[in-house]
Amino acid sequence: MNLENLLEDGLKKWNIEISKLQQSQFKIYMDTLLEYNKVMNLTAIEDPQDIYTKHFLDSLSCLSIDIIKNGDRIIDVGTGAGFPSIPIKIMKKDTHITLLDSLNKRINFLKEVGNRVSLENIEYLHSRAEDAGLNKNHREKYDIALARAVAPLPVLLEYCIPFVKKGGYFICQKGPSALEEIKGADKALKILNCEIEKVFDIDIPFTELNHKIIVIKKTGNTPKGYPRKAGKPSKEPLA
Structure with a gap:
């Protein structure tokens, strides 16, 4: 199966259609990723x-749960190489995406991807999540926060929830340990005024991967003092 068919057929399983332009954008993205990865x-x-299955389709599984809408303001916290947000941006061009990462050379790579793929309404933010979450330009300004990071859920909640507006969502991609992590996140959920709304089981097409997507709704404003100063959420999780 060629790569175009792989993406098209994989997305069909979630009733998502892809255009030729979007196919070409994913090819450019992959080529740029491999070039910079050297x-x-x-x-x-x-x-x-x-790359097409474990990065692109895995990222696009976030669209299968029908929460992200055109026009949404979205922040991807600890985006790394741009997953899941750049694939989502390619498929939903009317979203406004902020890519946050603490490493400037990754931000420079993401800017190059944005230029080559011709992405509009995209912002590149070089910062620690704890610092950006206290910044009035980003605190409680987003409809949705995304994370595909490997940190435990209580840590991710403190990183991500401060960015989300009351009534907005944190969409967290997790592996098989998701349910155990949820059990250990009660304290963080209460302190940060949010709740687990739903957990989705996701099979990634053409792989044996089974992931979970945890949807967390923000029910109240983030208390003053959160996130705590840089490094504290990971060293002393709210658990």
Whole structure:
């Protein structure tokens, strides 16, 4: 199966259609990722088919749950090489995406992707999540926060929830340990005024991967003092 068919057929399983332009954008994205990966550590996955399934389709599984809408203001916290937000932006061009990462060379890579793929309404933010979450330009300004990071859920909640407006959502991609992590997140959920709305089981097409998407709704404003200063959420999680 060629890569275009892989993406098209995979998305059909979620009733998502892809255009020729979007197909070409994903190809440019992959080529840029592989080019930059030779000189910096962006991904351990270098096989094109695996990039399409384990990065692109995995990222786009966030669209299968029908929460992200055109016009949404979205922040991807700890975006790394741009997952899941750049694939989402390609498929939903009317969203406004902010890519947040603490490493400036990754931000420079993401800017290059944005230029080559011709992405509009996209912002690149070089910052620690804890610092940006206290910044009045970003605090409680977003409809949705995304994270595909490997930090435990209580840590991710403190990183991500401060960005979300009351009534907005944090969409968190997790592996098989998701349900155990949820059990350990009660304290963080209460302190940060949010609740688990739903957990989705996601099978990634053409792989044996089964992931969870945790949808967390923000029910009240983030209390003053959160997020705590840089480094504290990971060293002393709210658990």
